[in-house]
Amino acid sequence: MASFVIGCDGGGTGCRIAIADARGRVLAQATGGPANVTSDFNFAIASVRAALSQAAANMGLCLPDLMGGVAHFGLAGVQSAKDAARVAAEFPFAKITVTEDHVIAVEGALGSADGVLLALGTGTIIAGRRGGRSLRIGGWGLQLSDDASGAWLGRSLLQRVLLAHDGMEPFSPLTEACFARFHHDPRGLVAFAATARPADYAGFAPDVVAAAQAGDAVGGALMQHGADYLARALAVMGFAAPDVLCLSGGVGPHYAPFLPKHVQRAIVAPKGQGVDGAVRLAQGHARALARGLA
Numbered sequence: 001m002a003s004f005v006i007g008c009d010g011g012g013t014g015c016r017i018a019i020a021d022a023r024g025r026v027l028a029q030a031t032g033g034p035a036n037v038t039s040d041f042n043f044a045i046a047s048v049r050a051a052l053s054q055a056a057a058n059m060g061l062c063l064p065d066l067m068g069g070v071a072h073f074g075l076a077g078v079q080s081a082k083d084a085a086r087v088a089a090e091f092p093f094a095k096i097t098v099t100e101d102h103v104i105a106v107e108g109a110l111g112s113a114d115g116v117l118l119a120l121g122t123g124t125i126i127a128g129r130r131g132g133r134s135l136r137i138g139g140w141g142l143q144l145s146d147d148a149s150g151a152w153l154g155r156s157l158l159q160r161v162l163l164a165h166d167g168m169e170p171f172s173p174l175t176e177a178c179f180a181r182f183h184h185d186p187r188g189l190v191a192f193a194a195t196a197r198p199a200d201y202a203g204f205a206p207d208v209v210a211a212a213q214a215g216d217a218v219g220g221a222l223m224q225h226g227a228d229y230l231a232r233a234l235a236v237m238g239f240a241a242p243d244v245l246c247l248s249g250g251v252g253p254h255y256a257p258f259l260p261k262h263v264q265r266a267i268v269a270p271k272g273q274g275v276d277g278a279v280r281l282a283q284g285h286a287r288a289l290a291r292g293l294a
Contacts, residue, residue, distance in 0.1 A: 002094055002286045004069035007278025008048055009104055010035025011076045012122030012151065012198045013250075015044075016275040017051040019059065019066065024283050029275075030054035034199050036123075037087060038077030038141060045090050048073070052091075070289060071096040072282040074104030074274060076123055077141070095289050097281070101274060102127040102139060108277030109246040109270035116239055117270070118230055121249035122202040124149040126233045130243070137233045142198045148226030150251045154204030155196075156222050158189050172218040174211035178204065202250075209254045227258035234263060246270040 002022060009016045015035035019028045032051030035044040053063045071093045078084055084098035102117075102125045109117045116128035116135065124146040127136040142151045161179050164171040165186050171179070182188030192200070211219030239245070245266045247253045256264060 002068060002070040002289065004066055005279060005282035005286050006052070006066060006069050006071035006093070007104070007275050007280075007282050008035075008052070008071065008073040008075070009101065009108075009274035009278055010037075010044060010048055010073065011101060011274075012036045012039065013202060015047050015051050015075075016273075017048070017055045018275045018279050019055050019069075020279050020283075022283070022286060024279060026279070028055045028058040030058060034122075034197075036076040036198070037083055038079065039197055041086070044075065044077070045087070048075075049090070067092055068094050070094055070282050070286040072104065072278045072285060073098045074101040074278050075099075076101045095285055097285055100139075101125065102136060104277035104281060105248070105274040106134075106277065107281055108272040108274045109248060110244075111271045111280075113244070113271075115244040115246060115268075116234065116237060117246045117248065118252050118255070119249045119274075120149050120226075120247075120252035120255065122150050122198050124152070125249075126230065126237075128237070130238075135237050137236060142201070146198070147229040148251075148255070149198075150202035150205035150249075151198035152201075153208045153222055153226065153251065154201035155193075156225070157204050157208055157218070158193065158201075160218050160222070162186055162189060172211075172216050173214075174207065174216045174219045178207065205251055209251065212254075223255065223258050227255045230255060231260055231263060239263070239266075241266065244268045248273070 005020050007018045015032045017030045020026045030051045033047035035047045037044045078100045087098045088096045105119045105125050106127050114130050119125035124139050138145050161175045163169050164175045208219050212223040248270050
């Protein structure tokens with residue numbers, strides 16, 4: 001067995017690294033910057049490498065000392081085998097497997113059990129498994145997808161600010177406060193949007209969540225809109241009792257009160273996080289490698 005197994009969970013806002021021994025006992029952890037390989041491949045690699053180096057340093061080691069280990073990286077924006085191979089080439093471990101982040105998210109939340117995960121952070125993960133079959137809806141990136149995500153909430157908020165400015169709807173405390181951040185100049189919003197990345201939009205999501213909880217009409221409407229999308233996705237998946245549902249991410253758990261009652265009753269706590277799933281998958285790869293099966 002490899003001396004170390006390494007798990008990485010990389011998303012649009014940040015990445016997490018965990019280094020464990022062959023039994024899965026975590027020895028060191030570290031966090032880093034955004035790691036969406038579609039948004040910015042080079043920055044994603046730099047973020048992961050910096051976090052990996054920090055985790056190694058926390059053990060009194062250098063990055064090369066980890067290269068004999070077995071790793072599983074789950075990164076946002078990995079859309080093809082070519083993307084995965086390109087990432088893997090940057091990290092010459094004894095064995096490295098690179099997948100989309102939803103793979104490790106489901107493993108972390110559900111373990112080996114069946115169920116569905118709604119992981120809403122900067123992006124959207126709607127995924128699960130049933131009877132050995134993988135399930136997935138959406139999560140194709142903010143340009144065309146990622147409804148209900150933190151980035152989607154932030155972008156939707158800015159759209160509502162401009163609607164209010166144009167007299168199409170009244171301002172609410174939320175949209176007024178957001179507009180004030182841009183000095184009540186719509187051109188400021190346009191300039192922001194011209195270069196904004198998903199993580200930039202997601203920076204407004206906590207304001208939307210807090211406003212909704214305080215009874216703000218726009219905040220509540222945006223959260224309900226996102227929850228309606230999630231409910232439709234669950235229906236398409238055929239979600240029904242006795243299926244279980246996990247909510248995770250910075251935004252995910254806040255959707256609970258906006259979901260239909262029968263969905264709320266199915267919510268259970270996740271068994272772990274994405275990085276935990278990555279470590280477990282890396283353990284499996286290490287066992288296969290030791291048996292000569294990989």
